[in-house]
Amino acid sequence: MRPGLCFKRGAFSRGSETPAVKASGMRKTIEELGRRLGGLEVHTEPGLRLSYNFDATGRRGEALGVVFPEEQGQLATVVREAGRLGLPLFMRGAGTGFSGGSVPVGGGLVVSTEKMRKVFSFAPEEGTVEVECGIVNNELQCFLEPRGFFFPSDPASLKVSTIGGNIAENAGGPRAFKYGVTRRHVRSLVWIAPSGEILETPMEGPAALLAGSEGTLGVIYSARLSVLPLPEAREVSLVLAGSDENAMRTASALLAGGLRPGVMEFIDSKTLGCVGEYRSVRGLDTGESCLFLEFDGPLRDVEAQSRMLDDFCRRERLFKISARGRVESDILWDLRRSISPSLARKGITKINEDVALPLGRLGDAVAFIHSAARELGLDCYIFGHCGDGNLHVNILTDRRRHEEMSRSELFVGRLFEKVAAMGGSLSGEHGIGMTKNRYLGLLFREGEIRMQQGVRSAFDPAGFINPGKYFSGICS
Ligand SMILES: Cc1cc2nc3c(=O)[nH]c(=O)nc-3n(C[C@H](O)[C@H](O)[C@H](O)COP(=O)(O)OP(=O)(O)OC[C@H]3O[C@@H](n4cnc5c(N)ncnc54)[C@H](O)[C@@H]3O)c2cc1C
Missing domain, CATH: 3.30.70.2740 (Alpha-Beta Plaits)
Incomplete structure (x- = not known):
C-alpha cells in the first residue's frame, strides 16, 4: 500500500482526542446545531439513532444525531450550519450501500433524505422527470409505468434504494449493459455545496463530478432525469449452461453471434442453488451455472432475437426457460432480485x-x-x-x-x-x-490519488462531508 497520503478530516479528526472526548464534544455541537435549525428537530433518541449507524455492509458508525429535512431550504440550512460548526455530516438515502458510504464512521450527524420524495414535474415530450433525492427508485418506476415510461437505471436494490443514493454511487444494475449507468440519465441537479449554497446546474462542470462521488463532494437535493418510453415487448430467459466456463463461453458466443440482450447476467451454480432453496422454480436445482437474459424493444426485434436464442440453445443442447408476459417475467425477475436476500439468509x-x-x-x-x-x-x-x-x-x-x-x-x-x-x-x-x-493504491499512483484529494478539497476544504470515506484508508 502507498504510504503517506492523508486526507484532511475536519474539526473532529484531532489525533490527541480519545473517542469518548470526541463524542462528548460532538454531542454538545449537535445540541448547538439543534438551536440553530429552529423548527427542524435533531433526533438524539438512542433507539432511533441505532438504525442509522449501519448500511448493508453491517459496518458500524455512530449517528450522534439524525435529521429529516423536508425541503431544499431546510437541507441547505443543515449543510451550512453543520459546516460552520465543523460537524461531520453523513448523507443517507436508504442505507443499501455495499461499501459503507452512508455509515457515520467516527461519529457525526446523519442527514436522512427519506422525507424528500416528491415528483416535481414530468415532461413526456422531453422525456424528463424531476424528483427529490429521497424518492425510492421503484416509486419512480411506479409513477412512470402507467404513463408509458421507465427510468433505465435499475439497481437490483431498486425496491429500496433512493435516486439520491443511486446518483451518488453512480449505480449500475442489470439494464446498465444496454442503457448505461445512472450518470448517463441525469440531465441536471439541484445540489448544496458544502458552504450551504444552493446550486442548480446541468450535468457539466462540477455537478458532473457529483455522480459517483459517494457523497463526498456535496449534497444532492433534486435531479432532472431522462426517462424512456416503455419498450413494446420484453422477454426474459434463463439459460442453464452447465459449468461456469461454459456460461462465460456462451455469453461471448451469443454476443459474437449477433444477439443483443438488454440484460446479460451470470449466476454460478452455487448461487442458483441457494436461490432455489429460497424460491421454488423448476430447473433451479440442477447444480448448473446459468445466464439470465432479457431482450427488449419492438416486438418484431424481440421475437427475432428470441428465435436466434432458441436456435443457439438447440444447437448447443442448452436448457432454457423463457417468459414474455408480465406475470411470468416478474417471477424470473423476482428470482434474480432475490439472490442477495437468499445469500444473506444463508x-x-x-x-x-x-x-x-x-x-x-x-x-x-x-x-x-x-x-x-x-x-x-x-x-x-x-x-x-x-x-x-x-x-x-x-x-x-x-x-x-x-x-x-x-x-x-x-x-x-x-x-x-x-x-x-x-x-x-x-x-x-x-x-x-x-x-x-x-x-486504492492497487489502482492509482500516488500522484493520481493526490489529484483526487485536490478535487475533494476544492469542493469541501474543511472535509466535513462524509469524512472517513474513499481516501482515508490510505493514510499510513
Ligand atoms: C440487495 C442489494 C442489491 C443491490 N444491487 C445493486 C445493483 O444492482 N447495482 C448497484 O449499483 N448497486 C446495488 N446495490 C448497492 C446500493 O443499493 C446502491 O449503491 C444504491 O445506489 C444506494 O442507494 P441508497 O439510497 O441506499 O444510498 P445509501 O446507501 O444511503 O448511500 C450511498 C451513498 O450515497 C450518499 N448519498 C445518499 N444520498 C445522497 C444525497 N442526497 N446527496 C449526496 N450523497 C448522497 C451516501 O452518503 C453514501 O455515500 C445493492 C444493494 C443491495 C442491498
Missing part, C-alpha cells in the same frame, strides 16, 4: 465484493476466484452483470469466527490484486466507501 456474515473486468477475462477471473476460495476453505458464491464485466463475489462466513474472518480478508486482498493485475477495477458499481479504500 450466511451469518456476507462479505460482498464487486469487481469489473473485460468480458473476455471473466472466465479466468471466475476460475481464479473459486480456486482461491477453495484453497482458503471459504464458502464462495459468484454472480453479476457479466454483460458489462461486473462480478459480485460473495463469501458467506461468520464474523464471530475470527480465524475464518482473517482468511476471508486474505481472500479479498488476493482477489483485488488479481483483478488489478488483469486490468480490472475494484468496484463495478458499489463504490469504494470505507471498505475498499485501503486498496
Whole structure:
C-alpha cells in the first residue's frame, strides 16, 4: 500500500482526542446545531439513532444525531450550519450501500433524505422527470409505468434504494449493459455545496463530478432525469449452461453471434442453488451455472432475437426457460432480485465484493476466484452483470469466527490484486466507501490519488462531508 497520503478530516479528526472526548464534544455541537435549525428537530433518541449507524455492509458508525429535512431550504440550512460548526455530516438515502458510504464512521450527524420524495414535474415530450433525492427508485418506476415510461437505471436494490443514493454511487444494475449507468440519465441537479449554497446546474462542470462521488463532494437535493418510453415487448430467459466456463463461453458466443440482450447476467451454480432453496422454480436445482437474459424493444426485434436464442440453445443442447408476459417475467425477475436476500439468509456474515473486468477475462477471473476460495476453505458464491464485466463475489462466513474472518480478508486482498493485475477495477458499481479504500493504491499512483484529494478539497476544504470515506484508508 502507498504510504503517506492523508486526507484532511475536519474539526473532529484531532489525533490527541480519545473517542469518548470526541463524542462528548460532538454531542454538545449537535445540541448547538439543534438551536440553530429552529423548527427542524435533531433526533438524539438512542433507539432511533441505532438504525442509522449501519448500511448493508453491517459496518458500524455512530449517528450522534439524525435529521429529516423536508425541503431544499431546510437541507441547505443543515449543510451550512453543520459546516460552520465543523460537524461531520453523513448523507443517507436508504442505507443499501455495499461499501459503507452512508455509515457515520467516527461519529457525526446523519442527514436522512427519506422525507424528500416528491415528483416535481414530468415532461413526456422531453422525456424528463424531476424528483427529490429521497424518492425510492421503484416509486419512480411506479409513477412512470402507467404513463408509458421507465427510468433505465435499475439497481437490483431498486425496491429500496433512493435516486439520491443511486446518483451518488453512480449505480449500475442489470439494464446498465444496454442503457448505461445512472450518470448517463441525469440531465441536471439541484445540489448544496458544502458552504450551504444552493446550486442548480446541468450535468457539466462540477455537478458532473457529483455522480459517483459517494457523497463526498456535496449534497444532492433534486435531479432532472431522462426517462424512456416503455419498450413494446420484453422477454426474459434463463439459460442453464452447465459449468461456469461454459456460461462465460456462451455469453461471448451469443454476443459474437449477433444477439443483443438488454440484460446479460451470470449466476454460478452455487448461487442458483441457494436461490432455489429460497424460491421454488423448476430447473433451479440442477447444480448448473446459468445466464439470465432479457431482450427488449419492438416486438418484431424481440421475437427475432428470441428465435436466434432458441436456435443457439438447440444447437448447443442448452436448457432454457423463457417468459414474455408480465406475470411470468416478474417471477424470473423476482428470482434474480432475490439472490442477495437468499445469500444473506444463508450466511451469518456476507462479505460482498464487486469487481469489473473485460468480458473476455471473466472466465479466468471466475476460475481464479473459486480456486482461491477453495484453497482458503471459504464458502464462495459468484454472480453479476457479466454483460458489462461486473462480478459480485460473495463469501458467506461468520464474523464471530475470527480465524475464518482473517482468511476471508486474505481472500479479498488476493482477489483485488488479481483483478488489478488483469486490468480490472475494484468496484463495478458499489463504490469504494470505507471498505475498499485501503486498496486504492492497487489502482492509482500516488500522484493520481493526490489529484483526487485536490478535487475533494476544492469542493469541501474543511472535509466535513462524509469524512472517513474513499481516501482515508490510505493514510499510513
Ligand atoms: C440487495 C442489494 C442489491 C443491490 N444491487 C445493486 C445493483 O444492482 N447495482 C448497484 O449499483 N448497486 C446495488 N446495490 C448497492 C446500493 O443499493 C446502491 O449503491 C444504491 O445506489 C444506494 O442507494 P441508497 O439510497 O441506499 O444510498 P445509501 O446507501 O444511503 O448511500 C450511498 C451513498 O450515497 C450518499 N448519498 C445518499 N444520498 C445522497 C444525497 N442526497 N446527496 C449526496 N450523497 C448522497 C451516501 O452518503 C453514501 O455515500 C445493492 C444493494 C443491495 C442491498
